Amino acid sequence: MNQELKKLLLELDQFHDQMSEHSISCKINRVTSEDQSLEVIAERIAFSFCEDYLDKNTSWGTYFGPMMVWTGDNGQVYENPSLSHINKDIVLYWIDRSERTNNPLMKARYSGLVWDLTKKVLNDNPDYLIAIRYINSLIEVCDQNLCEHPTEAIKK
DSSP: OOHHHHHHHHHHHHOOSOBOHHHHHHHHHHHHTTOOOHHHHHHHHHTTOBSSOOOTTSOOSSSSBOSEEEEOTTSOEEEESOGGGOOHHHHHHHHHHHHHOOOHHHHHHHHHHHHHHHHHHHSSOOOHHHHHHHHHHHHHHHHTTOBSSHHHHHHO
C-alpha cells in the first residue's frame, strides 16, 4: 500500500466528525493517482458506489449501484464502478477494513458493500456478523451525527 494512502487511512480511521463518502473518495483519489495496487483499487471502488441505487433500468438488484452509467458511441453501456471490478480479494480487503477501522462511516461502507454485493459477485453468502457490524455502525453514524448532510443519515 502506498504510504500516503496508509497515512490517510490512519487519519480517517480516527476521524469522528461529520463527513461524506464523497469527501473520503476525493481524499483517496488525491493521494493515490496512478497506483493500481489491490488496496488502492479496493478503496477507490468502496467510496465510489451510490447508496440506495434507484435506476431500475441499469440496476444490479442491489442497494449499492454505480455512481455513473453511460452509453458509448458504439452503443455499449459502461458503468463506474462496475461489478466486474470486484473480486474475492477486494471483498476480503473490505472485510478486513470493516474490522479494523474505528470510523463508523467507513465501517458502515465496507461492511455494507460486503453484505450487499458478496452474493452477487462471488455467488456466496456473507457471514451474518457482517450484517451486525453494518447495522451497529449505521446506528453509530446516526447517533453521533456523522453525516455531512442530514438526508444521508435518513437514507442510511
